[in-house]
Amino acid sequence: MKNLSIEEINDVLKGTIIGNLNLIITGPEQIEQAKEKEITFIGHKKYEKIWANSNASVAVVNEDISIEPGINKAFIKVKNADLAMSQVLEMFAPAPPIFHHDIHPTATIDSNASIGKGTKIGANCYVGPNAVIGDNAILYPNVTILDECTIGNYTTIWSGTVVRERCHIGNHCIIHPNATIGADGFGFRACPEKGLAKIPQIGNVRIGDYVEIGANSCVDRGKFSSTIIGDGCKIDNLVQIGHNSKMGKFCIMSGNSGLAGSVTLGNGVIIGGSASLKDHITVGDGAIIGAGSGVTGDVAAKKTMLGYPAVEARTALKQWAILKRMATT
Structure with a gap:
């Protein structure tokens, strides 16, 4: 689990911190379920009344919020809390599934298929004749790509x-x-x-x-x-x-x-x-x-x-x- 200071989070959000500057955050959570050391979001004024009973240490809020963070808590004021939420979730996102082989031994890849640099292909995938897979693509296990298809760079295709x-x-x-x-x-x-x-x-x-x-x-x-x-x-x-x-x-x-x-x-x-x-x-x-x-x-x-x-x-x-x-x- 990642631990980030409120200032490290705000370095990405480019907002304004109001309240306690010394908080360490362990992860994001919705406002009703958040615990101490977690960060939440108030994207609409109707949720302001819930903040008083929330255990979250920090909330990312819109600039027009009408309440204060309270003792030992903090707000990060931004122009758009909903967009900032996506940035925070990305900061705390866990690593994707691990590939022990770039191309798994059980994958079936036609000899006339083209596979780009850095592409990963999981177990039991099938790539047909004259298919072209771009660079840094990911095919998770059990993906089927049939004849003459093209898959672009950095595209991710999940199992099944x-x-x-x-x-x-x-x-x-x-x-x-x-x-x-x-x-x-x-x-x-x-x-x-x-x-x-x-x-x-x-x-x-x-x-x-x-x-x-x-x-x-x-x-x-x-x-x-x-x-x-x-x-x-x-x-x-x-x-x-x-x-x-x-x-x-x-x-x-x-x-x-x-x-x-x-x-x-x-x-x-x-x-x-x-x-x-x-x-x-x-x-x-x-x-x-x-x-x-x-x-x-x-x-x-x-x-x-x-x-x-x-x-x-x-x-x-x-x-x-x-x-x-x-x-x-």
Whole structure:
């Protein structure tokens, strides 16, 4: 366990220390559960009232906080406590799993695959023909990379992930356990002979740089060309991205949400948990889709949509207010 002085922490945060300057911190914890010598965070004024009963020695707080730290305690005042929290967590993060071999003896790597410098490949991984793995990538045990895939520099792929043939993942990406990249898109048509005829999915998936994809999420390959995930997108666990969908840069998709086929998202779109988007629609830059919403048509840039079926937020709130009044009369 690391021990850091409050001043060492503030050297990174570049904030202002208020209170006891001699504290030694053993780790971070949420405000209700923190113990003495631990550091916590107050990112919103509603949590100020909890501080009096917290055992934490230090709190990272926003500059507009209205309370004092108290006896033998301290605040580190910063412009954005939530962002500072990520820096503190990084300081105290434990080391990642250990590799005793850069390439484990049980890994199967095709003779025509290319492996970059500093890359680590765990036990029972498979890397197929003509696959290219960049420099300083990490494949944890039981990862499958099939034929002609490319994996960028400094990308980490966690155990159980399958990257199907001809798919491409950029630099500095994180793919969490049991994700599937490049499974067949869901394409079938009625057929007199077969009942349902499968439509071949001959495209692939292209993932940009600094993308993170959560555990058990699926990104389907395109029927034609590519399903595209833009730079900086963050995708939660249990998310479905249908074939030929295109996500712009820095989009966020929360858990259990899904895109049907050929959905186009602009840059900076936020999709709440369990929201679903119909096929062949376009969502403009900066739009927000509320949790549990069902989107059936195009959404203009910067609009917020709520409900099932989804409508503009102001309309949804009016509808809910009317329903509430009806239920009480």
